[in-house]
Amino acid sequence: MSAKDSMAKEYFADNARFADLCNNILYGGREVILPENLKERDTTEVLTALGLDKKTIAMQKMRDIFKNASIKYTGKSYVVLIGVENQSDIHYAIPVKNMFYDVMAYGNQVKETAKKHRKEKDTATSDEFLSGFTKTDKLIPVITITVYLGTKEWDGPRKLSDMFGDVDEELLPFIPDYRINLLAPREITDFTGFRTSIRQLFEVLKNAYDKEKMQEVLQNDEKFSKVDRETVEAINLFAGTDIDIDEKEEVIDMCKAWEEQKNEGRELGREEGRELGREEGRIRQAKVTALKLQKKGHSIEDIAECVDFDEETVKKWLVS
Numbered sequence: 001m002s003a004k005d006s007m008a009k010e011y012f013a014d015n016a017r018f019a020d021l022c023n024n025i026l027y028g029g030r031e032v033i034l035p036e037n038l039k040e041r042d043t044t045e046v047l048t049a050l051g052l053d054k055k056t057i058a059m060q061k062m063r064d065i066f067k068n069a070s071i072k073y074t075g076k077s078y079v080v081l082i083g084v085e086n087q088s089d090i091h092y093a094i095p096v097k098n099m100f101y102d103v104m105a106y107g108n109q110v111k112e113t114a115k116k117h118r119k120e121k122d123t124a125t126s127d128e129f130l131s132g133f134t135k136t137d138k139l140i141p142v143i144t145i146t147v148y149l150g151t152k153e154w155d156g157p158r159k160l161s162d163m164f165g166d167v168d169e170e171l172l173p174f175i176p177d178y179r180i181n182l183l184a185p186r187e188i189t190d191f192t193g194f195r196t197s198i199r200q201l202f203e204v205l206k207n208a209y210d211k212e213k214m215q216e217v218l219q220n221d222e223k224f225s226k227v228d229r230e231t232v233e234a235i236n237l238f239a240g241t242d243i244d245i246d247e248k249e250e251v252i253d254m255c256k257a258w259e260e261q262k263n264e265g266r267e268l269g270r271e272e273g274r275e276l277g278r279e280e281g282r283i284r285q286a287k288v289t290a291l292k293l294q295k296k297g298h299s300i301e302d303i304a305e306c307v308d309f310d311e312e313t314v315k316k317w318l319v320s
Contacts, residue, residue: 003237004088005064008147008149017196017197018035018082020194023193025145025181037072039067040067043064045108064084066084067082067083068081080142081143082145083142083143083144084144088150090154094146094157095158095163095179098144099160099178102178114131114133117132145182146180152209154182154187159179200221201238208239214258218254218255224255225256227252286309286317293307300314
């Protein structure tokens, strides 16, 4: 597992951030899903089936994050399973990948329900017995959210049909189309709905390609003056920044750190300029000396030793 995968899983597994993420994708930023109503689920999806040779075939997939959400909204209570798949790079088959996760989650619900009915022997008809699922049994809805943590614009498919070639339009109504739930920072136009520091992460990812825009964001948003360590570490990793983090600090002033980094860069640039100037001056002086020594009849070997440059370099100076 890469460093980006590990950090993304750990970062968004936090219930407060997970709830904030889900509320923005599913409820337009309204605080409907609460951190205390989230429960971790096993991220391993295993589904078994009988093959043509009557042998059991097991399929296993590992989700990034998977939680059980109890939702109280509009006077009713709901339960939904929510998975988050983090993508640091664009995945051009993401609809198939996510669809497979969802199918396995539904398949496991059916399997567990059938196991319960076999144990309790409570199916009323042969149809229910063969199905392993009764007329009154219900599935828990499954939602998968894809969080794109890259700095480029997302140009991958957003639904299964985007991956098709030419299809007879008359057939389209009969082909199920799976749509992904994508969060891509470059496409976010309003960050005010975020209540946790994922707002700062997404704002930086949106503007990471343009240093002037990044500077403007850091200067105009006071929330960047107090950013938790985990978010700054995530920003450094996913946006490619190099914000200094004091080991003793849990809250970082990114505005100040960014300005200090810029100043250090300017000073480094000035020093490099001075070094370059000194080196160019040394080369000019060496050329003048080499020409004088050549006129006096000195050999290339002697001239090179005198000016402290290799013979090939000195030869190029003297023939140019």
